[in-house]
Amino acid sequence: MSWDLKSDRPIYAQLIEQLELKICSGVYALGSKLPSVRDLAEEAAVNPNTMQRALVRLEEDGLLYTQRTSGRFITEDANMVIQIKDKIAREQIREFLEKMINLGFSRKDILSNITKILEEMRENEYDSRV
Amino acid sequence: MSWDLKSDRPIYAQLIEQLELKICSGVYALGSKLPSVRDLAEEAAVNPNTMQRALVRLEEDGLLYTQRTSGRFITEDANMVIQIKDKIAREQIREFLEKMINLGFSRKDILSNITKILEEMRENEYDSRV
DNA sequence: ATTATTGTATTAAGTGCTTAATACAATAAT
DNA sequence: ATTATTGTATTAAGCACTTAATACAATAAT
Numbered sequence: 001m002s003w004d005l006k007s008d009r010p011i012y013a014q015l016i017e018q019l020e021l022k023i024c025s026g027v028y029a030l031g032s033k034l035p036s037v038r039d040l041a042e043e044a045a046v047n048p049n050t051m052q053r054a055l056v057r058l059e060e061d062g063l064l065y066t067q068r069t070s071g072r073f074i075t076e077d078a079n080m081v082i083q084i085k086d087k088i089a090r091e092q093i094r095e096f097l098e099k100m101i102n103l104g105f106s107r108k109d110i111l112s113n114i115t116k117i118l119e120e121m122r123e124n125e126y127d128s129r130v
Numbered sequence: 131m132s133w134d135l136k137s138d139r140p141i142y143a144q145l146i147e148q149l150e151l152k153i154c155s156g157v158y159a160l161g162s163k164l165p166s167v168r169d170l171a172e173e174a175a176v177n178p179n180t181m182q183r184a185l186v187r188l189e190e191d192g193l194l195y196t197q198r199t200s201g202r203f204i205t206e207d208a209n210m211v212i213q214i215k216d217k218i219a220r221e222q223i224r225e226f227l228e229k230m231i232n233l234g235f236s237r238k239d240i241l242s243n244i245t246k247i248l249e250e251m252r253e254n255e256y257d258s259r260v
Numbered sequence: 261a262t263t264a265t266t267g268t269a270t271t272a273a274g275t276g277c278t279t280a281a282t283a284c285a286a287t288a289a290t
Numbered sequence: 291a292t293t294a295t296t297g298t299a300t301t302a303a304g305c306a307c308t309t310a311a312t313a314c315a316a317t318a319a320t
Binding site for chain 4 (some may be wrong): 038055128
Binding site (some may be wrong): 269289 | 291303317318319
């Protein structure tokens, strides 16, 4: 998973989400050192200030910690990561379900459409994690 | 369903989505007259210019049409609405699934978590459409 | 005929996001 | 000791979005 930034939402907000994803999914391991702000910014093709803004936020949430001049590190607290992962998942599911229900889909419709698209994703381009 | 606008995304984009929802879900019936730009803007607590911007977009997509000084109307083309509804649903499902898969959830995990939250929504505050 | 309502357009101001260009202090690396 | 790298801060500029305040033309309502 690389950096996927769209123009219809603030970049810093998208960076926060994608950094959370990278941490929760293990792209950055517990306790490991993050690339520097400047490197991350270059990697994501973003201004260092913008990346910094996202990192500060993750730090406030307890997912990262800073050692003054040696860099930033992922928390060693596995529970913290699990909780964030769970929080993100619940938010995603709720938002999604509310939209689908507002569109007029029934419980059955929702589930059947999901399995249908899951099949498509399994068959086609997507990856094998499903 | 009322107007629910958050500050982390352009308002006009959210208006487009929610107008699409209102049309697809039947809040505004096929062929019926929309409230005026000014009234819609007041209803959504938004500047008329911003509402106008959203309406113009829906018109470009064929969901609305304008009669110069008597107002705007929902299309009478039922297929158009069905297509839009289907398009929105597919987008929502894909986006959702990609996020969940990136988070590391398996197909089984996703489905079981959805049914779990659907149960919660059915029991608790949400409505009876599920 | 007059009035009110429709969509539409314009201009100016304010705000937040983003970038670019710097700079500084602390410390790891040499 | 010197140098490079770290996070951090500041300032100025540009941009899109939003609002407010108007205004205009067309036509429905009176």
